[in-house]
Amino acid sequence: MIEHLLQNLDAFLLVIVGVAALVAAALMLVLRQPMQVAMALISAMVLLGGIYGLIGVHFIAAFQVLIYVGAVMVFMVYAIMLLDVRDRSFTLRFSTLLVPGIIGGVLLLAVLAYALWHGLYAPAGTTVSFGLQQFSIAFLNEYWLHFELTSVLLVAAVVAALAVIKVTRKKHG
Amino acid sequence: MDKTQLLLLLAVALFALGLLGVIVRRNLLVMLMCMELMLNGVNLSLVTFAQQTGTAAGAVLVFLIFVVAAAEIAIAIPIVLVLVRRKGTLEADAFADLKG
Numbered sequence: 021m022i023e024h025l026l027q028n029l030d031a032f033l034l035v036i037v038g039v040a041a042l043v044a045a046a047l048m049l050v051l052r053q054p055m056q057v058a059m060a061l062i063s064a065m066v067l068l069g070g071i072y073g074l075i076g077v078h079f080i081a082a083f084q085v086l087i088y089v090g091a092v093m094v095f096m097v098y099a100i101m102l103l104d105v106r107d108r109s110f111t112l113r114f115s116t117l118l119v120p121g122i123i124g125g126v127l128l129l130a131v132l133a134y135a136l137w138h139g140l141y142a143p144a145g146t147t148v149s150f151g152l153q154q155f156s157i158a159f160l161n162e163y164w165l166h167f168e169l170t171s172v173l174l175v176a177a178v179v180a181a182l183a184v185i186k187v188t189r190k191k192h193g
Numbered sequence: 194m195d196k197t198q199l200l201l202l203l204a205v206a207l208f209a210l211g212l213l214g215v216i217v218r219r220n221l222l223v224m225l226m227c228m229e230l231m232l233n234g235v236n237l238s239l240v241t242f243a244q245q246t247g248t249a250a251g252a253v254l255v256f257l258i259f260v261v262a263a264a265e266i267a268i269a270i271p272i273v274l275v276l277v278r279r280k281g282t283l284e285a286d287a288f289a290d291l292k293g
Contacts, residue, residue, distance in 0.1 A: 031196060038203045045210045045230055054222045054283075061226045064207075068233055075200070077240055080255055084236075087259045092229065092266045099270045100222055103277055109219035109284040118217045125213035132205040136198065150247055158249035159256070166253070170260040177264035184271045188278060 034074050041067035052113055054100045062093050079152050200241040207234030221273050221283045225266070232262050 025032060044064035051057050065088045072081035115121075159167070207230060214227030236255050243251025273283075280287050 034196065034199070038199065042203065042206055042210075045207050048223070048227065048230060049210065049214050049217065054220055054226075057223050057226055061230060064230065065233060068237060071200070071203075071237070072240060075196070075240070075244055077244065077252065080240055080252060083256070083259060087263060088229075088233070092262055095266055095270060096222070096226060096229075099273065103222065103274070103283060105277060105281070105283045107282040107284055109221075109223075109282070112219060114217050115219045115286065121213055121216035124216065125209050128212065129206065129209040132209065133202060136201050136205065150243070150249055150252070155249045155252050159253055163250075163253045166257060170257055170264075173264050174260065174267075177267045180268050181271045184268075184275055188275045 030074060034071065037067050037070045037074065041071065050113075052110065055097070058093060058097050058100055061096075062089055065089050065093065077150075079155065197241055197245055201238055204234045204238035204241065207231070207237065210234075219284050219286065221276070221285055221288075224285060225269055225273070229262065229266070232258060 041064050044060045044067060047060040048057050048064070051060060065084060069081045069084040069089075072078070072084055211227045211229075211231030211234060214230065215224050218224055218227065236258055239251040239255050239258075243249065243255075276288055277283060
């Protein structure tokens with residue numbers, strides 16, 4: 021029993037971490053306080069990083085934790101601490117679209133799962149792991165222009181954020 | 194059920210949960226976080242497909258999505274701050290001015 025488990029330890033861990041990530045994502049929908057939701061999202065992201073590590077793409081796992089948890093979510097947590105507004109969205113968690121939303125979500129999940137089972141899915145056995153070297157060569161040879169273009173996007177985002185703040189500052193004196 | 198199928202199912206479930214969160218929750222910040230969850234689901238599917246085919250293009254796309262997510266949050270948070278300063282609430286229904 022234990023030997024069998026140790027042989028399939030990777031798959032076993034993958035299932036456990038995946039289920040935990042799913043539970044954290046489901047908790048995001050029902051928790052009341054935005055800070056609790058942020059903590060659930062952070063745990064989901066860390067668990068996803070664990071999944072990336074388990075399937076062998078360690079550099080994406082590292083950047084998942086560095087960029088998503090380290091930058092994006094820290095920013096989010098700061099915004100939540102700045103905006104401690106106890107309004108109707110705090111007492112009344114769900115909008116009026118709760119029932120149609122759940123129906124639509126279940127339908128979407130069913131359609132996508134059906135497509136996974138019958139349509140787009142190619143049979144396995146071709147799983148090839150690629151390392152950091154192969155990724156870096158492709159990244160810097162073929163996709164350097166795309167990456168440079170994202171820096172333009174980042175500059176545009178920074179300028180837009182400054183513009184948004186400045187407009188309100190002018191209005192409020 | 195093999196590993197690829199399991200991961201794709203997880204990615205689909207994360208995306209659906211994120212979309213559901215954007216639709217059913219009232220709080221603007223929670224809606225933003227649910228959008229991040231959707232991006233995470235897409236990332237997982239991209240990595241899984243990249244592993245399956247052995248090409249690096251999917252992983253490159255994941256990196257670009259990281260950058261886009263950072264830019265998105267950098268512009269979304271100031272907008273939320275401005276909206277809250279204007280109306281004093283985080284409830285999404287309060288910002289229906291464009292509905293007419």
